[in-house]
Amino acid sequence: MFSTAGLTTQEAREILRREGPNVLPQEHARGPVRIVLDAVREPMLQLLLAAGIIYLVLGDLAEALILLGFAVLNVVMVVVQENRTERALAALKDLTAPRATVIRDGHRQPVPAASLVAGDVILVEEGSRVPADALLLDATHLEADESLLTGESVPVVKAVTAELPADARPGGDHTPNLWSGTLVVRGSGIARVTATGSRTEIGRIGASLGEVESAPTPLQVQTRRLVTVFAALGVGASVVLAVVYGLLHGAWLDGILAGITLAMATLPEEFPLVLTVFLVIGAWRMAQSKVLSRRASAIEALGAATVLCTDKTGTLTMNRMRVARLVADGQSLAVDGVADLPEAFHRLVEFAILASRPDPFDPMERAFTDLGQTFLARTEHIHGDWTLAHGYPLAPDMLAMSQVWHDADPDSPSYIVAAKGAPEAIADLCHLSPPAIERIRRDVAGLAAEGLRVLAVAEAGWTGPWPGNQHDFAFRFVGLTGLADPLRPEVPAAVAACRASGIRVVMITGDHSGTARAIARQAGIDARHVLTGDDLAALDDAALRDRLAETSVFARIMPEQKLRLVQGFTAAGEVVAMTGDGVNDAPSLKAAHIGVAMGGRGTDVAREAAALVLLDDNFVSLVTAVRLGRRIDDNLRKAFAYILAVHVPIAGMSLIPVVAGWSLLLGPIHVVFLEMIIDPVSSIVFEAEPEEAGIMERPPRRPDAPLFDLALLARGLSQGLVVLLAALGVFQLGIADSHTEETARAMAFTTLVLGNLGLVLTNRSSSAGVLTVLRRPNAALALVVGVTLPALVLALFAPWLRGLFAFAPLSLAHLAEAAGAALVSVAVNDLTGLVWRKGSRHERKSGCGKPRAS
Numbered sequence: 001m002f003s004t005a006g007l008t009t010q011e012a013r014e015i016l017r018r019e020g021p022n023v024l025p026q027e028h029a030r031g032p033v034r035i036v037l038d039a040v041r042e043p044m045l046q047l048l049l050a051a052g053i054i055y056l057v058l059g060d061l062a063e064a065l066i067l068l069g070f071a072v073l074n075v076v077m078v079v080v081q082e083n084r085t086e087r088a089l090a091a092l093k094d095l096t097a098p099r100a101t102v103i104r105d106g107h108r109q110p111v112p113a114a115s116l117v118a119g120d121v122i123l124v125e126e127g128s129r130v131p132a133d134a135l136l137l138d139a140t141h142l143e144a145d146e147s148l149l150t151g152e153s154v155p156v157v158k159a160v161t162a163e164l165p166a167d168a169r170p171g172g173d174h175t176p177n178l179w180s181g182t183l184v185v186r187g188s189g190i191a192r193v194t195a196t197g198s199r200t201e202i203g204r205i206g207a208s209l210g211e212v213e214s215a216p217t218p219l220q221v222q223t224r225r226l227v228t229v230f231a232a233l234g235v236g237a238s239v240v241l242a243v244v245y246g247l248l249h250g251a252w253l254d255g256i257l258a259g260i261t262l263a264m265a266t267l268p269e270e271f272p273l274v275l276t277v278f279l280v281i282g283a284w285r286m287a288q289s290k291v292l293s294r295r296a297s298a299i300e301a302l303g304a305a306t307v308l309c310t311d312k313t314g315t316l317t318m319n320r321m322r323v324a325r326l327v328a329d330g331q332s333l334a335v336d337g338v339a340d341l342p343e344a345f346h347r348l349v350e351f352a353i354l355a356s357r358p359d360p361f362d363p364m365e366r367a368f369t370d371l372g373q374t375f376l377a378r379t380e381h382i383h384g385d386w387t388l389a390h391g392y393p394l395a396p397d398m399l400a401m402s403q404v405w406h407d408a409d410p411d412s413p414s415y416i417v418a419a420k421g422a423p424e425a426i427a428d429l430c431h432l433s434p435p436a437i438e439r440i441r442r443d444v445a446g447l448a449a450e451g452l453r454v455l456a457v458a459e460a461g462w463t464g465p466w467p468g469n470q471h472d473f474a475f476r477f478v479g480l481t482g483l484a485d486p487l488r489p490e491v492p493a494a495v496a497a498c499r500a501s502g503i504r505v506v507m508i509t510g511d512h513s514g515t516a517r518a519i520a521r522q523a524g525i526d527a528r529h530v531l532t533g534d535d536l537a538a539l540d541d542a543a544l545r546d547r548l549a550e551t552s553v554f555a556r557i558m559p560e561q562k563l564r565l566v567q568g569f570t571a572a573g574e575v576v577a578m579t580g581d582g583v584n585d586a587p588s589l590k591a592a593h594i595g596v597a598m599g600g601r602g603t604d605v606a607r608e609a610a611a612l613v614l615l616d617d618n619f620v621s622l623v624t625a626v627r628l629g630r631r632i633d634d635n636l637r638k639a640f641a642y643i644l645a646v647h648v649p650i651a652g653m654s655l656i657p658v659v660a661g662w663s664l665l666l667g668p669i670h671v672v673f674l675e676m677i678i679d680p681v682s683s684i685v686f687e688a689e690p691e692e693a694g695i696m697e698r699p700p701r702r703p704d705a706p707l708f709d710l711a712l713l714a715r716g717l718s719q720g721l722v723v724l725l726a727a728l729g730v731f732q733l734g735i736a737d738s739h740t741e742e743t744a745r746a747m748a749f750t751t752l753v754l755g756n757l758g759l760v761l762t763n764r765s766s767s768a769g770v771l772t773v774l775r776r777p778n779a780a781l782a783l784v785v786g787v788t789l790p791a792l793v794l795a796l797f798a799p800w801l802r803g804l805f806a807f808a809p810l811s812l813a814h815l816a817e818a819a820g821a822a823l824v825s826v827a828v829n830d831l832t833g834l835v836w837r838k839g840s841r842h843e844r845k846s847g848c849g850k851p852r853a854s
């Protein structure tokens, strides 16, 4: 026999110190120099520098220095922002870091794959990525996909060999070597680590595991388009402005300054910034709710999800199996509360345990062992001294597994075979008569109707060499077991919330249709129609389409069939989330809009294919993610409406005076004040806005609807126009009143700043007015106000700054007029907001949302 004792934690720690962590050299993250260089490439910075230089040429040193100071501040802010983003990304990466199961100090335990060292004993099983180069100590039907190293996609069989190959290379059947980075596609094994990190084969050849793909999401594409349009308009207008001004007044440097001011005022650089901030912080928020997002596109799609396909065991239920009912010898027993197990059921439990792996991990098999411990410990039915001689694993076309045992007598030539599995499969193995099959079918239906998972058990004897197939044993039927797996208590409420919000919950399970139906009913999923895998195989695409419209429970589905279901739903225009945990689930996870893998139960393969990972394997977390996705959607729209709105008065105030032939109202410094103080902080205000009331009581965003539609554009522009009119009005008032440009400018600027703060308030909620929103705390908003108002006061009243801003000292009356105008703009925008909201509520009531089948 081999030794699987493994290292102690102490030994592992020492070797780790000597050898270093088990990671491949990574492509380097962007260093600080790179980040600063990238920041310097920002157009905003270049405009600031250009304006600063012009002031220098004009001999206005103070103005130039202030702008250069803002330029430095801009770089610092970009660097801080980037740094925060990269840190959030790194934290998420830590969560997704690969893990490995290792035997240390004699126990099986999960560790980060990076902490593996040579000498560790690791366990690998179907679906895991081999975490280091290793030599097999034991293998059961182990097959690996080594295409990463060999390019050959056919899996190779792994086996323990008596002697070690002299020069081991990846590829080829029946070798005992496991290679880091390759995939176990079948079976399980125990292996001793031989090399880690860059000493592994993959490290030596410098291949890399595919990075998470990051193609631009629809939202990013839309944003990019928006930015391009605005940038083109802004740059065009700025150039025209500079030229016209130069020609009219002959003052070319002033003209260029006016152009630069307008360009700064219209630069749409906040859109991509806001999108990045929202998606990264959104991913971080999801992680707080136990959902890891591996692709930005998933966060976006969540807000539009219309169908959630979930598996049953472990996601809707707790995956805590307990034997609830036994059927044998024509008798049926409810196990709960019995003091003693009647003799008639002893053999059933005995063979259920023999058909389970020794030291089982599977919750069903543990339930059998536990039952045996409770009732049979002191009987002759527990065979601790028997040795496992051979095994036949579960296969997609044969939902049963058998184990062949050698009893304690070493000279005995005969073996005992135990099988358990789906009742249909076991009945098939037992070659039963039709009446016997009918009787079993009735028993199974009874157990399944109670929501129990039913496994049948059979036995056989054997002498001679192992047959290739379980069918060659002469099995006798022993009985049925019914396993209870309680529903997670919070599931029915989550399913109901989905229903209220126009999202359909669909169960796709490998279990029996009766069990599926019963559990679906408990969960509140529509169980009137159940489609089985066999039914599905018989349907053509058109027929399937009709059935998908009415069916929400799919039973005895093979993983390969999930892909067809995803494609069917997608073809019907649904936005599909699909959970999966096995090797064969990868294609359907990739095909779904939102592939969802399990953090606890799932395989590495599924996790790598998925866009979301539920860290607690819980369906409810998926619903929480949908909710968060909707909130992010909402807040993104608010932020975009705000950004649109805020640029209208700034751009208008830089453009109109020039066109109207007045002297320049705003210079670069005023624009910088508005852009750099209000804009960036505001994105954080909107990101932090709590969800709207009734967020789960409205239909999903239509998948074909752009996030930025005409209504949003119109809303943003009209709000901005109101503030622009207020500021222009105040300017005229100031001129009429005092006949000095400096007074009028100071007044108009005050209105602009306050009006922009008002725009933040107006856009904070799409369902409530300003007065309601004011009562809702938002720390980021306090920060914006806390920074902006003192800065405004300084600009108005500190003599040196006042000079730079070209302001005259304001009287209290002038100040009140400016503030009053801003207040009026807020009130007008709030009132029009009321009309907007009425309109959209009406639209919702009259069912303009997506028509739903159910």
Ligand SMILES: Nc1ncnc2c1ncn2[C@@H]1O[C@H](COP(=O)(O)OP(=O)(O)OP(=O)(O)O)[C@@H](O)[C@H]1O
Pocket: 311, 312, 313, 314, 362, 364, 365, 394, 399, 400, 401, 420, 421, 422, 423, 454, 455, 508, 509, 510, 511, 512
């Ligand atoms: N360890 C096992 N021993 C015997 N039979 C098993 C075992 N595990 C599963 N089966 C049989 O295979 C069927 C499908 O199991 P599988 O685990 O694939 O279901 P699943 O798709 O994971 O179900 P769910 O959607 O509920 O999670 C089970 O209903 C059972 O009959």
Ligand SMILES: [Cu+]
Pocket: 264, 265, 266, 267, 268, 269, 270, 647, 675, 679
């Ligand atoms: Cu801007």
